[in-house]
Amino acid sequence: xLETSARLLRLLSLLQAHREWSGNDLADRLGxxxxxxxxxxxRLRELGYPVNASPGTGGGYQLGAGAELPPLLLDDDEAxxxxxxxxxxxxxxxEGIGETSVRALAKLEQVLPSRLRRRVGALNAFTVPMxxxxxxxxxxxxxxxxxxxxxxxxxxxxxxxxxxxGAASRRTVEPHRLVCSERRWYLVAWDxxxxxxxxxxVDRIIPKPPHGPRFAPRTPPAEDLAAYVSRGVSTRxxxxxxxxxxxxxxxRAAERISPSAGVLEAEGPDSCILRTGASSLDVMVIHxxxxxxxxxxxxxxxxxxxxxxxxxxxxxxxxxSSARAAEPGPxxxxxxxxxPGTRSGSAAGS
Numbered sequence: 001x002l003e004t005s006a007r008l009l010r011l012l013s014l015l016q017a018h019r020e021w022s023g024n025d026l027a028d029r030l031g032x033x034x035x036x037x038x039x040x041x042x043r044l045r046e047l048g049y050p051v052n053a054s055p056g057t058g059g060g061y062q063l064g065a066g067a068e069l070p071p072l073l074l075d076d077d078e079a080x081x082x083x084x085x086x087x088x089x090x091x092x093x094x095e096g097i098g099e100t101s102v103r104a105l106a107k108l109e110q111v112l113p114s115r116l117r118r119r120v121g122a123l124n125a126f127t128v129p130m131x132x133x134x135x136x137x138x139x140x141x142x143x144x145x146x147x148x149x150x151x152x153x154x155x156x157x158x159x160x161x162x163x164x165x166g167a168a169s170r171r172t173v174e175p176h177r178l179v180c181s182e183r184r185w186y187l188v189a190w191d192x193x194x195x196x197x198x199x200x201x202v203d204r205i206i207p208k209p210p211h212g213p214r215f216a217p218r219t220p221p222a223e224d225l226a227a228y229v230s231r232g233v234s235t236r237x238x239x240x241x242x243x244x245x246x247x248x249x250x251x252r253a254a255e256r257i258s259p260s261a262g263v264l265e266a267e268g269p270d271s272c273i274l275r276t277g278a279s280s281l282d283v284m285v286i287h288x289x290x291x292x293x294x295x296x297x298x299x300x301x302x303x304x305x306x307x308x309x310x311x312x313x314x315x316x317x318x319x320x321s322s323a324r325a326a327e328p329g330p331x332x333x334x335x336x337x338x339x340p341g342t343r344s345g346s347a348a349g350s
Contacts, residue, residue, distance in 0.1 A: 007032070011040050013073045015051065015063040022060040037061075076116055083108055083120040139185050139203050144178070146207055147187055151175045154217050157189065160206040170208070173198070174215050179229045184260075186229050190218055197221040199232045230259040231275065238277030240284050242303050246272050247294040256291060273298075281306040 007030055014021060014029055023034045030037065041051050041061060050064040074082065086105040109117060150157050157175045162168050173189035180186075185202035197220075222228035235241055246253050250264050250272035257264060262276030274291070278284035285306050288295060297304045 008040055008043060009073065011037070012044060012049065012063075015044075015049075015061065016073060020060045020062045026061065079108070079112060079116055080119050080123070083112070083116075084123050087120075143205060143207060144185065144202060147175060147202065147205070148178060150211060151177060153214065155212050155214050156192075157211055158208045160208060161200060162204045171200075173200075174218065176217065176220055177225050178202070179225055186233070188221070188225055188229065199229055226259070227263060231263050233260050234262045235275055235277040238279055240279065240281050240303075241275070241277050242284050242288070242300065243298040244274045244276070244288055245296040245298055246274050246291065247296070248272065253291070253293060256293075261287075282310075285310050 010030060011026065014026060023037050026037045027034045030040075032040075041053065044051050052062045052064040054060060054062075083105060086101045086108065109120065112120065147157070149155075154174070156172060158170070158172050160168060161171050172192045173187075174192065175187055175189045177188045178185060179188060179199075187200045187202055187205065189198060189200065190196070191198040245267065246264075247270065249269060250266040253264055253272050253274065257274065262274045265273040265275070267273050274288075274295075276284075276287065278287050281303055284303055297307065
């Protein structure tokens with residue numbers, strides 16, 4: 001009986017690790033006959049695991065989706081990854097996910113072996129999340145799931161949308177992919193009314209079913225959709241754009257410049273290119289200075305002039321501050337040069 005149970009667990013692990021297995025392959029892996037594999041598959045079905053079987057020479061066994069979630073087998077690294085992921089999921093900007101993650105984590109930690117529980121505990125106890133800026137509006141997990149399904153099934157999406165200024169509009173799009181950046185979720189989609197690709201913040205989307213019809217997926221606007229969204233939220237959304245050479249390697253620049261603040265491109269061992277945007281050139285000067293790196297403006301030329309204007313203003317300010325610091329302090333009425341409230345050396349020693 002113990003041998004059979006161990007074999008069932010091994011069979012379940014194989015079915016979870018690979019999309020489809022032939023009966024002979026499973027028999028070879030388990031060291032049993034194909035008939036034994038069929039019996040073990042029937043036992044798994046009795047336990048609630050939906051194992052699908054397709055007949056014929058090209059057929060095989062496949063673990064399918066059932067009405068209920070059966071137990072899962074996880075190796076040590078997978079269990080640690082799931083536990084840590086659940087612990088940090090509350091900070092990912094998805095509404096209601098925090099409480100659900102805590103419940104799931106409690107169930108998982110209850111059955112973790114002590115060696116894994118110590119690993120997970122150490123990671124959680126000695127890890128401090130660093131959150132940048134104000135927290136984003138939470139995303140409804142139901143909306144997120146609905147959008148993911150429409151992307152998968154290539155169905156048109158109808159929704160109400162509010163832009164950054166609060167103006168509302170009705171949109172009909174062909175959804176392509178969801179992108180998560182800086183704890184904010186974005187939908188990349190083909191906008192049918194504007195006949196172009198657009199990026200929408202998911203927390204501003206209110207789906208308005210019914211959706212459909214289905215469509216033939218288009219060629220995406222870029223191979224790297226994460227970089228595409230980064231360019232959109234950090235550059236294209238602003239009135240002023242700039243290209244700047246930072247005199248540091250890309251990896252070092254990335255430590256201070258987030259994807260929502262600009263797009264970094266490697267140029268060499270000692271420099272990289274920053275493409276970014278701002279509401280005006282004056283704000284752009286501050287934005288580039290705040291990176292804390294030496295830089296060279298590549299474009300536009302107007303940014304160089306804005307930096308020169310800022311330099312002159314700062315120089316005048318420094319000159320005034322230096323002149324004020326060089327002014328003599330208040331003098332006493334007798335002209336001895338003593339400041340009020342002080343005594344001469346002889347008086348102080350009397």
